[in-house]
Amino acid sequence: MAKRDSQVVDVRARAEATRARVPQDVMGILSGQEVTLRQMIRQTVGRHHVTIQYPEQRKPYSRRFRGVHVLTQRQDGSLKCTACYLCETVCPAECITIEAKEVSAPGIEKGPARYEIDLSRCIFCGLCVEACPEEALIMSREYDLTARSRGPESLRYGIKELTERPEIAAYGSGFRPHMQYPLVESYLPLTARPAAAAQPPAKRSKRR
Amino acid sequence: MPLVTVDGQQIEVEPGATIIQAADRLGVEIPRFCYHPDLRPEGNCRMCLVQVEGFARLVVACATPVTDGMVVSSPHTSAETAEAVQGVLEFLLINHPLDCPICDQAGECSLQDFYMHPDYGLHTSQVDVVEKVRKRKRIELGPRIVLDSERCVMCSRCVRFSADISGLAELQFIHRGNRVELIAFEDRALEDPYAGNLADLCPVGALTSRDFRFRRRVWHLAHTDSVCAGCSTGCNLRIDHAENRIERLVPRRNPAVNSSWICDEGRLSYLRANGPDRLSQPLLSGGEEVAWPDGIRHAQELLATDDASGTRPLLALASASATNESLLLFKHLVTRAFPHHRLDFRLSQETDLVGARQDHLLRRWDKHPNTMGAFYLGFSEQPGGLDDYLQAAEAGDCVALVLLYYPPLVGDELPPVAAALARLLELCPHSVVLTTHRLPYLKGASLSLPVAAWAEEEGTYTNYQGTVQHSAKATEPPGAAREATAVLADLLHTFTNHRPSTAPEVLFAELEHTVAAYRGLDYQHLPSRLASVYPPEGRMHYGEEGFSGR
Ligand code: SF4
Ligand code: SF4
Ligand code: SF4
Ligand code: SF4
Ligand code: FES
Numbered sequence: 131m132a133k134r135d136s137q138v139v140d141v142r143a144r145a146e147a148t149r150a151r152v153p154q155d156v157m158g159i160l161s162g163q164e165v166t167l168r169q170m171i172r173q174t175v176g177r178h179h180v181t182i183q184y185p186e187q188r189k190p191y192s193r194r195f196r197g198v199h200v201l202t203q204r205q206d207g208s209l210k211c212t213a214c215y216l217c218e219t220v221c222p223a224e225c226i227t228i229e230a231k232e233v234s235a236p237g238i239e240k241g242p243a244r245y246e247i248d249l250s251r252c253i254f255c256g257l258c259v260e261a262c263p264e265e266a267l268i269m270s271r272e273y274d275l276t277a278r279s280r281g282p283e284s285l286r287y288g289i290k291e292l293t294e295r296p297e298i299a300a301y302g303s304g305f306r307p308h309m310q311y312p313l314v315e316s317y318l319p320l321t322a323r324p325a326a327a328a329q330p331p332a333k334r335s336k337r338r
Numbered sequence: 339m340p341l342v343t344v345d346g347q348q349i350e351v352e353p354g355a356t357i358i359q360a361a362d363r364l365g366v367e368i369p370r371f372c373y374h375p376d377l378r379p380e381g382n383c384r385m386c387l388v389q390v391e392g393f394a395r396l397v398v399a400c401a402t403p404v405t406d407g408m409v410v411s412s413p414h415t416s417a418e419t420a421e422a423v424q425g426v427l428e429f430l431l432i433n434h435p436l437d438c439p440i441c442d443q444a445g446e447c448s449l450q451d452f453y454m455h456p457d458y459g460l461h462t463s464q465v466d467v468v469e470k471v472r473k474r475k476r477i478e479l480g481p482r483i484v485l486d487s488e489r490c491v492m493c494s495r496c497v498r499f500s501a502d503i504s505g506l507a508e509l510q511f512i513h514r515g516n517r518v519e520l521i522a523f524e525d526r527a528l529e530d531p532y533a534g535n536l537a538d539l540c541p542v543g544a545l546t547s548r549d550f551r552f553r554r555r556v557w558h559l560a561h562t563d564s565v566c567a568g569c570s571t572g573c574n575l576r577i578d579h580a581e582n583r584i585e586r587l588v589p590r591r592n593p594a595v596n597s598s599w600i601c602d603e604g605r606l607s608y609l610r611a612n613g614p615d616r617l618s619q620p621l622l623s624g625g626e627e628v629a630w631p632d633g634i635r636h637a638q639e640l641l642a643t644d645d646a647s648g649t650r651p652l653l654a655l656a657s658a659s660a661t662n663e664s665l666l667l668f669k670h671l672v673t674r675a676f677p678h679h680r681l682d683f684r685l686s687q688e689t690d691l692v693g694a695r696q697d698h699l700l701r702r703w704d705k706h707p708n709t710m711g712a713f714y715l716g717f718s719e720q721p722g723g724l725d726d727y728l729q730a731a732e733a734g735d736c737v738a739l740v741l742l743y744y745p746p747l748v749g750d751e752l753p754p755v756a757a758a759l760a761r762l763l764e765l766c767p768h769s770v771v772l773t774t775h776r777l778p779y780l781k782g783a784s785l786s787l788p789v790a791a792w793a794e795e796e797g798t799y800t801n802y803q804g805t806v807q808h809s810a811k812a813t814e815p816p817g818a819a820r821e822a823t824a825v826l827a828d829l830l831h832t833f834t835n836h837r838p839s840t841a842p843e844v845l846f847a848e849l850e851h852t853v854a855a856y857r858g859l860d861y862q863h864l865p866s867r868l869a870s871v872y873p874p875e876g877r878m879h880y881g882e883e884g885f886s887g888r
Contacts, residue, residue, distance in 0.1 A: 214439030215555045230552040239476055240440040240552055263439050 191271050195304040196256045198272040199247055201292040210266035213242040217258035217267055225251035249275055249285035260307045269304040272297050340406040345415045357399035357410055358386055368412050369452050371493035371541045373400035376597040383493050384426050389416045396422050413458040420458040427453055427460045433471040433516055435488045443543030445556040471516050480527030482534050482548050482602055487519045490544035496536045504530045534602045538588055550586045562812040567707040567792040568604035568748035570692045571700050572801030575600055577793055577812040584608040601701050607747035615776050617788040618817025636785050638832045640768040641738050650737045652676040653727050658683045658706035659744035661797025663845040665715050667826035668742055675833035683712035684723035685755045693802045705746040711800035714855045724758050731765035739766040743773045772825055788819035795821040796842045804868035
């Protein structure tokens with residue numbers, strides 16, 4: 131029964147047509163490579179680099195960049211933070227831990243005995259900085275963080291790490307909700323080289 | 339009975355009730371500062387203004403009695419009232435420091451709630467910060483209270499409490515106009531043993547608690563309703579806790595027991611449970627810590643040395659700080675496992691002192707929350723008590739001692755009681771002590787088993803009036819300590835091969851079944867007052883003396 135219904139198909143015409151299309155297909159592939167090839171030539175011959183030699187070279191970021199936090203200080207060096215817990219309350223990652231203490235300076239009643247941000251949990255949303263009524267917590271432009279353990283060398287930064295690390299100054303300050311940023315300056319072209327002075331120091335190998 | 343309509347809802351209230359009381363019963367929130375249900379009304383803050391149909395102007399809800407057919411509109415529904423309340427708020431905010439970030443009241447502050455309220459809130463101030471009238475801040479009025487007079491809204495609740503409730507009249511206003519200031523004479527320390535209540539009743543952060551100061555923000559606290567175990571009054575309170583630590587105790591209103599107050603000693607009683615000297619592992623007399631199965635096995639060995647002749651009894655003593663449920667299982671253990679026993683709860687003169695007042699307000703001399711419960715459970719059927727036990731032990735008439743002991747949460751154990759307990763443990767050949775703390779006077783125990791303290795276990799206490807109240811579990815016991823009911827159930831299982839349920843509602847149902855006084859009570863509907871109240875029928879006595887009612 132199957133025999134009676136079978137048909138003979140001539141595939142020669144189809145093969146012929148495919149063969150005729152070969153040059154066209156090769157050209158298609160080559161034109162797809164055009165961008166790649168053009169970039170290859172630009173970057174090898176023309177030395178126009180899109181990537182940079184990280185970590186020797188670093189890109190400068192916007193002045194509103196949300197990097198590692200900084201606890202700001204009063205002129206006498208005491209922390210501005212009043213331990214109001216608003217940052218801890220608003221933090222969606224629940225990574226801020228505060229313990230308050232009584233402060234006896236004139237006009238100041240309360241301050242933090244302990245202030246800790248677990249940066250390995252932080253999502254750098256900046257809500258804590260926006261919640262702070264004292265501008266006691268701002269952000270820096272520090273973005274590269276490493277730690278060797280979850281223990282003592284972890285990314286749980288305490289008061290000391292959030293105020294005194296030299297990296298803070300080197301990276302410069304980032305997001306501060308009450309600051310008016312000059313718009314032009316805040317978006318530096320990505321190709322700009324960081325000035326030598328702004329180069330961050332070599333990453334510390336050990337904290338504490 | 340006058341019928342009154344508040345915001346479209348109707349309610350019948352007793353003659354003489356005020357508008358604010360009717361609204362409270364309907365669940366309509368009328369903003370208020372000076373009104374407090376347990377203080378004499380004063381009507382000075384004007385925050386509770388409402389509109390009444392037919393009245394020419396707005397009236398204060400806290401001091402206007404309802405009349406039949408009155409139709410009242412609160413600021414939630416009447417624009418005119420809302421505007422008036424906003425005006426009052428504006429006056430209050432003119433000089434308010436808005437210290438909210440460092441103010442312990444933030445989160446439970448009436449002023450904060452009102453100025454953020456969508457219906458009548460107002461959170462703009464026309465006055466620049468530098469022009470505000472400054473007053474004195476951080477004035478320590480003794481060990482309980484810190485005063486910040488800038489934050490005061492002059493509602494005079496504290497003044498009325500001090501004058502009318504504690505009776506010492508230690509607070510007063512001075513000056514006039516926007517310089518009015520609350521003071522204690524020469525900033526002297528408050529002597530009031532109820533001063534802690536000032537922090538609760540102050541609607542703003544002017545009077546705050548020294549003890550709780552800066553410890554936590556209130557929105558991080560979990561709340562558990564419970565009762566105080568500091569004395570036989572059984573004040574209703576709320577346990578505020580976080581991360582398995584009690585952070586503060588605040589009173590809960592119960593007009594039949596404690597109104598809205600608790601004493602300062604009771605307020606701080608949680609410090610003892612939080613303390614570092616808790617027993618957290620079963621402990622042998624040599625100081626060796628053992629695991630629970632070994633602890634239970636040791637207990638079995640120590641107590642199973644029953645006298646061959648059967649003439650010397652096992653002495654069983656449970657302090658009246660145990661819950662009714664623990665006492666019930668304790669009684670089962672003693673009566674079922676040890677045919678020859680004596681059972682008691684009297685360490686001292688609890689039965690005489692249970693109703694005796696220490697002052698005019700709340701405190702009572704009996705520092706056990708459940709003396710009446712132990713009494714109704716028949717722990718004092720024979721004349722006896724600790725002194726009797728001591729005499730028996732001196733005469734060698736004792737085979738072993740089993741003691742369920744909780745140190746008082748208020749004050750220290752009476753020195754004669756502590757000495758008697760130490761001597762008793764010394765005299766008894768074997769002793770098993772279930773307790774919460776490592777106590778110097780219980781050092782002589784052959785075996786100490788750690789049990790949960792107040793607020794770490796669920797149960798009921800029967801206070802001096804015969805009101806059965808529910809004490810809730812807020813935190814977990816430290817280390818390996820377990821609820822006394824669980825330990826007693828283990829012991830019962832070891833001795834009788836039967837393991838009773840430790841669910842408090844099951845144990846309470848058994849109490850209801852077997853103890854006549856508790857007939858008809860329902861665990862789900864506590865507090866309930868017993869039909870027969872203090873002084874109870876039957877004998878409550880100590881030693882050979884008869885019971886002396888007070
Ligand atoms: S940046 Fe966001 S996640 Fe990180 S600490 Fe602040 S609030 Fe928390
Ligand atoms: S919000 Fe600002 S002032 Fe408040 S606790 Fe955080 S850092 Fe301190
Ligand atoms: S009293 Fe209330 S409004 Fe005033 S500072 Fe304290 S929390 Fe803020
Ligand atoms: S201190 Fe508090 S309770 Fe006393 S008058 Fe001022 S606001 Fe009212
Ligand atoms: S609550 Fe009515 S006047 Fe203060």
